[in-house]
Amino acid sequence: MTRPTPTSSESQVHPLPALQESRVLDTDVGAVIGALTLIVVGLWSRHGGVADLGDSAAKTYMSLAQLTGLLCSEAGLLGLILITRTPLMERRYGLDRMFNWHRLLGEAMAIFLALHIAFSVAAWAIPSGTVNAIQSLTGEEPYMALTSVGSVIILLVTISSLKLFRNKLSYEMWYFVHLTAYFGLAASFSHQIVLGTDFADDSLARGFWVAIHVALIAWIIWSRWGRFFVAVARPLRVSAVTHEAEGITSIVLSGTHLRKAKAQGGQFYLVRQLVKGRWWQSNPFSLSAQPTTAGLRFTVKSRGESSNAFTNIALGTRVIVEGPYGVCTPDVVNSEKVLLVGGGIGIGPVMSFLEQLKPEHEPIVLYRVSSEQEMSHVKELEALAAARSGSVHTLVGHRATLKVADPFSSDVLLKAVPDLAQRVVIVAGPESMVKAVQRGARAAGVPAENIHAERAWW
């Protein structure tokens, strides 16, 4: 059992304070999306987009190509805002939700891109034929060769992120492909300004378009990369490594910079080793103990090339952490009683969450794990629960070997936790388990706003 312990030089260990709450509202996010859409569609309409619809076929296709192109860009811009990981949104929605929206916007962008290409070819094909149209749109028109390369990259990035293909790629491979999207977007920008008539012919529109792109790049550099370089300048070191169970290791990261850090149980960090050949790989790891000035503990399962590198990490290795992220923190609980459900490695965030609860929460922990060899931190978990007048129930075994079909159906949950409806439910684990718990808890009478899920990181 490795808990961060004070070293002799540190006089006092105290838990890290919580990050500030975001003041951004849903309505604010809606207003920004609405206003950007208004401007994009208004720009198209003002430049004759509506008037051209239903005119000659060439004009109709041209108009649709412009509209889909603009909407494609809008989806890209919104997707990049999420990439900034701005605390304004992260503190309110959580990074996992932002990543999910980023994925949806990426899909929308790919659909608009496909339509934009189809309409453009159709518009050019009317006077000159499809072959000539494709020729001029992939090379002859200014900047179109570059744009074509960019489009192919964007489509590849989108395809590699589809669930079907994403599961077949290693995280590292997918991440590397994903990074090329920056180049894809940059490569397509020039044709928008030069060829896209909305901007070539209207200096005010062009100024606006360039300005929001420049502003966004500046925001990404400042927010995303700025924070990255701060993290690089303040590395932590691995101060303890413990083998917890088969394929499961806990590591403690410590450093003097933690004295000014803010974090809470239930949150996660993006962690990377400052080791040759590994520094560019970041892994999302959940805190598995309450973060203190003495250290951050993560419990890691070997699940891919780069997480394996963490389960075998050497003491003293320099590690940089970005974060904390995630909004499933003890802040979501007031004085209600709490049910915590952890599946597999999801027991990590459950433990760090539990540690910050009080006896009034009477926490009950359900620990779902597919085999006994993979159970970790059991004694620690029981001690933490007992100290908070709570209890731990474990459910071990593959689904097929269980006595009940759905271990998280409302009947089963209510039998284990009779006062379930009065509790706040916290769930962390694989997506299928999270969904099963959400379904069962809802059926048992827990209001949706009292169920909080965190995707299981490693």
Place this chain on the structure above:
Amino acid sequence: MVVVSKKPTLGRQIFPAVALTVVGVGFISQLDNPGGDVVALEGAIGTVVPSTLVTNTTLAPSPVISVEGSGTCDGDVVTGPTAVFKWGSLQLQASFTKKNVLCNVTVLNYPNEDDKSLGINESALPVYNQEAIEAGSAQIAVVSGATDSWRAYTAGLQAILDAHPA
């Protein structure tokens, strides 16, 4: 999602949407609006036979841009209406073969009062002429940077073709 601890006031919820909408509408109203009045076609369509064609120079205050297509233009010559648009006015004259196939387009008038208009039109209009003759219709591709001229050109040519069915 974090539940906001204090319930925000209605004003706080509505204000950003109202403010951004006002800014957005204000911005759009400041944009160029070629779409609004591109195709203001003025003047009647006149049909003339080739022999009575008045020399182009007297008709056109600007240099005439013309491209001959293949085939003999031994049919009607139709002078189109003037398409008035943001940058000035544009007028076309189309020639047809005996079989009423479009064989030549002459730009009688185009915006040339400033160097920018002159430059754009002198490079784009011959392309449009060539494309129109090849297509035999007003369904032609736009030249980058010359969208307004394209709108005026295709509107004018379509008016001629409508008045002079093949």
